[in-house]
Amino acid sequence: MSAIGELQRLNTSTGGPPRKRDTKAALLFLLPWFAGILLITAGPVAASFVLGFTDYNLIQPPEFNGLENIQRMLTDERLHHSLGVTFTYVFVSVPLQLAAALGLAMLLDRGMRGLPFYRSAFYLPSLLGSSVAIAVLWRQIFGAEGLINQMLGFFGIEGTGWISDPDTALSTLIVLNVWTFGAPMVIFLAGLRQIPVMYYEAAQIDGAGRWTQFRRITVPLLSPIIFFNLVLQIIHAFQSFTQAFVVSGGTGGPSDSTMFYTLYLYQRGFHSFDMGYASALAWLLLLIIAAFTAVNFWAAKRWVFYDD
Amino acid sequence: MxxxxxxxxxxxxxxxxxxxxxxxxxxxxxxxxxxxxxxxxxxxxxxxxxxxxxxxxxxxxxxxxxxxxxxxxxxxxxxxxxxxxxxxxxxxxxxxxxxxxxxxxxxxxxxxxxxxxxxxxxxxxxxxxxxxxxxxxxxxxxxGVTTYSLIANTDLLAKYNVTLPDDATWTWDDLKSVGDRISKASGGEVTGLQSWGFDIGGVNIWARQNGASLYAPDGKVAIPADILAKYWQYLLDISKQGIAPPASVSVERAGAGLDQSGTATNKSAIGTWWNSQLTSLAKASGQNLKLLRIPGEGTATGAYYKPSxxxxxxxxxxxxxxxxxxxxxxxxxxxxxxxxxxxxxxxxxxxxxxxxxxxxxxTDKAAAEFLDSVKVGEAPRVTPNGASDVEAILKRHTESVLFERETPQQAAEAFISELQAGIDAA
Amino acid sequence: MTDLRERTHELPAPVPEKAVKLPGAGRSIAKHTGLILLTLVMLYPVIWMVVSSLRPNEEIFRSPGVLPDSFRFENYSEGWTALASPFGHYLINSAIVVLGCILGNLVSCSMAAYAFARLEFTGKKLWFAIMLGTIMLPIHVIIVPQYVMFSQFGWINTFLPLIVPKLLATDAFFVFLMVQFIRGLPRELDEAARIDGAGHPRIFLQVILPLMLPALATTTIFTFIWTWNDFFSQLIYLTDPEMYTVPVALRSYVDATVSTSWGSMFAMSVVSLLPIFLAFLVGQRFLIKGIATTGIK
Missing domain, CATH: 3.40.190.10 (Periplasmic binding protein-like II)
Incomplete structure (x- = not known):
């Protein structure tokens, strides 16, 4: 193992001169971003915050109603239900999707015949987006008389309508999400490309097996990218909207079984003309996501390995 | 700042x-x-x-x-x-x-x-x-105007040798037994009826035939819970007895739009529709479809003109x-x-x-003639301010009833209180 | 002054990719069989869509499965002309938006990412947290105030509300992505360039950017696909059919309460998939470049 250890040590200690402030350069590089925050983001974000304390039906001017929206959240059973749905989705689908993405990225990364073909094929489901055609397609596959049930029928099993049965709808959505592992897979692939091959060569000289190479080289060196995917997939999963919208026709049904948080918020805001409450809900979601992200960043100190 | x-x-x-x-x-x-x-x-x-x-x-x-x-x-x-x-x-x-x-x-x-x-x-x-x-x-x-109706696939009726009673006087029980005969005769290939409960027309008619109405003139929810519960009980019964498709199929088709409905794909012999949808359905189905008056109109008028x-x-x-x-x-x-x-x-x-x-x-002509032939009552009150999502609420409770997550009575009470809350908040 | 690109070539020579491990033939066959099966599962949606796009309208739902019984190529010609403008018009609109967004994201996000990854400045952590925070609010509560704001700017029915935010690095996803990539690059390279007298702009342009090609390719591909498929903001900001983009146009074929031109819709869905598929095919070549081709192995 000595060669690996050597290389890692080499990388962790940069040993350069002490950092000095680069305020001027930072201002230059961040200029577009600062302009974006000020001109594009700040106004609407602040407005949504203010609206969270109002009764706003979109058509008439908002009316300040103090903490009423927050009180409503406490007793809103459908909100609590949608939180449950969302948490289940986040905790089940994110690990599964990342595992699939990382596994296949590892498999596809190096020295394989037909690599570009597989990579493209695996990415295809992620290209499809959320058009009407896709809604129809899911029904053809997961419907009561759909492809899956036809195949199950072969084995004498009678399936249900996977997306129209409240007992299976959420699980089906999770499967669908795992299926679109293409995006994190591509990011993993790009990250794997950054790992210098000499590490693996050194490991092989040391007689390290595949598993050891994975644990000692791939995971630490890929950890910034794993971390990125983890943080972003969690944020995305909490905000998951499109899939449930497409599959349930925007209702979050059957029986609210796919009522994701953002779908509920959207329905309150646009279908029930309750944008004040929807804005308050959005800020609660922001707090939840921010809390998870903060925990992620805190935990990252223990396992994410940077080169600086 | x-x-x-x-x-x-x-x-x-x-x-x-x-x-x-x-x-x-x-x-x-x-x-x-x-x-x-x-x-x-x-x-x-x-x-x-x-x-x-x-x-x-x-x-x-x-x-x-x-x-x-x-x-x-x-x-x-x-x-x-x-x-x-x-x-x-x-x-x-x-x-x-x-x-x-x-x-x-x-x-x-x-x-x-x-x-x-x-x-x-x-x-x-x-x-x-x-x-x-x-x-x-x-x-x-x-x-334009349109009215709630049943649309029957006469090719399927002929195939399974089922004749319809006079639609001017038939009852909801008649509809059930007709549907049952079709389901049985087809051996499960098609269902006699297609479930409804996903659009507000059916509720309006049911309420009106029972001497009630969904909304009072002042815009408050007025339908008594027990009348609404009977509506859902009927839907639950036909689903469980195989007269209409099982819950998951019904829910799936309801969410899929007209072209993928049981009527359009010739998998259900009779379904509830707005009469103006006849042409679209006939085009999709490719078989002969016929407009029928809704049951129960012989004794009390529930029908009305809905503005398209x-x-x-x-x-x-x-x-x-x-x-x-x-x-x-x-x-x-x-x-x-x-x-x-x-x-x-x-x-x-x-x-x-x-x-x-x-x-x-x-079919356009048939739809126009049907509209003229239907005896309609006064139009129901306009959907009140704050109730624009009534169909979403209805659909959710219908799903819960069909999957037996709620009893019809529970669904009725929850529906009424949710709908009223929306109206009160507006 | 030494050319920095050349410098990197002085590092150890590249080793052929295959060198890691040569699996046995049996294992290879098993692996490919598994991958091909998986490929079929992944490909099924696309095959089904292509087949459906060639079916007569009535048959799409009456005959499920992927074996076509007849081919109706008219779906394509009819679908192309079914809306107010030929479908090509919407493809061009989408292309304009997509190109603008790609350009914006590549330039502005990489700049911001460099600052966050390599520069020291006051409140860096706070600014970084704010950046991440901006992607935590759902768009549905932002869009109304944003619409009010953009309509005061007179930007409704232009592509500006879709493109300008990208030019100003508002897509924190990509900033964060690039930060992670830059932090994965060896610091020694910066230091070497600095010793050669390079300032930050030069280090950024000549050292960092070439090395983060995979991240830039990822950004390009994702921006392309996500913008191409993004429906909600394009629907809201483009009210004039002349300005419609592909996702907005595609939905105009469909109405749940009447019969729909499914054939046309599927045909145009297939057409609209082509550009993103091509973009991915081209883009993925660059995913494997970066360090591998610039010499550091």
Whole structure:
């Protein structure tokens, strides 16, 4: 193992001169971003915050109603239900999707015949987006008389309508999400490309097996990218909207079984003309996501390995 | 600094909400060059016809450009709400019964009665007109009317050798037994009935046949829980007895739209529909379909004319007179009607309808004749402000009942209290 | 002054990719069989869509499965002309938006990412947290105030509300992505360049950017696909059919309460998939470049 250890040590200690402030350069590089925050983001974000304390039906001017929206959240059973749905989705689908993405990225990364073909094929489901055609397609596959049930029928099993049965709808959505592992897979692939091959060569000289190479080289060196995917997939999963919208026709049904948080918020805001409450809900979601992200960043100190 | 920012924002939003239109709706038409924005939802066939009508109008009004903005149903309402919020609403708006009061009572729509000479409504059936009026103000002009009906696949009925009782007098029990015979005769290949409970028409009819109504005239929810519970009990029974498909199939088809329904795919022999959907269904199914009156009408009238959609004008339109003149063209011009035909329902304008009926063929003709043959009562109260999501609430509880997650009684009570809460909050 | 690109070539010579491990033939066959099966599962949706796009309208739902019984190529010609403008018009609109967004994201996000990854400045952590925070609010509550704001700017019915935010690095996803990539690059390279007298702009342009090609390719591909498929903001900001983009146009074929031109809709869905598929095919070549081709192995 000595060669690996050597290389890692080499990388962790940069040993350069002490950092000095680069305020001027930072201002230059961040200029577009600062302009974006000020001109594009700040106004609407602040407005949504203010609206969270109002009764706003979109058509008439908002009316300040103090903490009423927050009180409503406490007793809103459908909100609590949608939180449950969302948490289940986040905790089940994110690990599964990342595992699939990382596994296949590892498999596809190096020295394989037909690599570009597989990579493209695996990415295809992620290209499809959320058009009407896709809604129809899911029904053809997961419907009561759909492809899956036809195949199950072969084995004498009678399936249900996977997306129209409240007992299976959420699980089906999770499967669908795992299926679109293409995006994190591509990011993993790009990250794997950054790992210098000499590490693996050194490991092989040391007689390290595949598993050891994975644990000692791939995971630490890929950890910034794993971390990125983890943080972003969690944020995305909490905000998951499109899939449930497409599959349930925007209702979050059957029986609210796919009522994701953002779908509920959207329905309150646009279908029930309750944008004040929807804005308050959005800020609660922001707090939840921010809390998870903060925990992620805190935990990252223990396992994410940077080169600086 | 922050305070200033927040204050500025509030002002911005208020600016978006305030503002009023320019000019009077009954004024003379301008000779200046102006632009009217006209928005509707629909499929490509409707987009094409509507564009032809716009082109026709532009020939006579070269100074008024009409910009058509077409959307699909879901996106339409998101977009409309956003533009109204920003005081940027289109001038002429295709409006739905569910949303009419929500927009009108919050001041977003123009009282068409103020358009005077620019917009004639004399040729409209009074019952139909009433569907677009709130507190004596005409916020929407119905484009067409339609009525709740059953559509039966006569090819399937013949195949399984099932004859129907007289639809003028039949009862809900008769429907059940007819459906049962079809399901049994087909050996599970098709179901006799297609489940409903996903649109508000069925509830309205059920309530009215039982001497109640969904809403009281003052806009409060008025349907007694036990009547509503019986409605769901009926749906649950036909689902469990195999007369209608199992719950998951029903829910799936209800969410999939017309083309994928049991009627369109010939998997259910009888389904509830608005009569104006006959042509679309016949096209999709490829078999012979027939309109039937809903059961129970022999003893108590539940049927009514539902406006297919309305023409409305934004209250903040800068050109209300011109917008009214354009709506007048849409609603009263024979030439426009000859292009649109029954695309937006069988015209509510009685003159137009009379002239059109002779030109209709096949299923369009059958639908028009059926409309005339149905005995209807007064129109139910317009869906109140705050109840625009009533169908979403209904659908959710129907799902819960069919999957037996709620008893019909629980569903009825929850439905009523949720709906009332929405109305109270508006 | 030494060319920095050349310098990197002085590092150890590249080793052929295959060198890691040569699996046995049996294992290879098993692996490929598994991958091909998985490929079929992944490909099924696309095959089904292509087949459906060639079916007569009535048959799409009456005959499920992927074996076509007849081919109806008219779906394509009819679908192309079914809306107010030929479908190509919407493809061009989408292309304009997509190109603008890609350009914006590549330039502005990489700049911001460099600052966050390599520069020291006051409040860096706070600014970084704010950046991440901006993607935590759902768009549905932002869009109304944003619409009000953009309509005050007079930007409604232009592509500006879709493109300008990208030019100003508002897509924190990509900033964060690039930060992670830059932090994975060896610091020694910066230091070497600095010793050669390079300032930050030069280090950024000549050292960092070439090395983060995989991240830039990822950004390009994702921006392309996500913008191409993004429906909601394009629906809201583009009200004039002349300005419609592909996702907005595609939905205009469909109405749940009447019969729909499914054939046209599927045909145009297939057409609209082609550009993103091509973009991915081209883009993925660059995913494997970066360090591998610039010499550091």
């Amino acid at each position: 922050r305070k200033v920012l927040v204050g500025a924002l509030a002002a911005l939003l208020l600016a978006g909400c305030g503002g009023s239109g320019g000019g009077a709706a009954d004024g003379d038409l301008t000779s200046d060059k102006i632009e009217l924005r006209f928005t509707w939802w629909g499929s490509d066939a409707r987009h094409q016809r509507t564009q032809q009508v716009i082109d026709l109008w532009q020939k006579d009004h070269p100074n008024i450009t009409v910009k058509g903005e077409f959307k699909e149903w879901n996106g339409y309402w998101d977009s409309l709400a956003t533009t109204v919020a920003a005081n940027d609403a289109p001038d002429v708006i295709q409006m739905d019964e569910l949303y009419l009061a929500s927009y009108a009572e919050r001041g977003a729509l123009l009282d068409l009665g103020t358009a005077g000479k620019n917009l004639a409504i004399t040729d409209f059936d009074a019952k139909a007109l009433a569907t677009g009026a709130i507190d004596g103000k005409q916020y929407g002009l119905p484009t 959609m309305f023409w409305s004008i934004s209250s903040r339109s800068k050109h209300p007179a011109e917008a009214a003149a354009f709506v007048n063209f849409l609603a009263n011009s024979q030439e426009a009607a000859d292009i649109m035909l029954t695309d937006r329902g069988i015209p509510a304008n009685t003159k137009i309808r009379a002239a059109l009926t002779g030109k209709l063929e096949g």
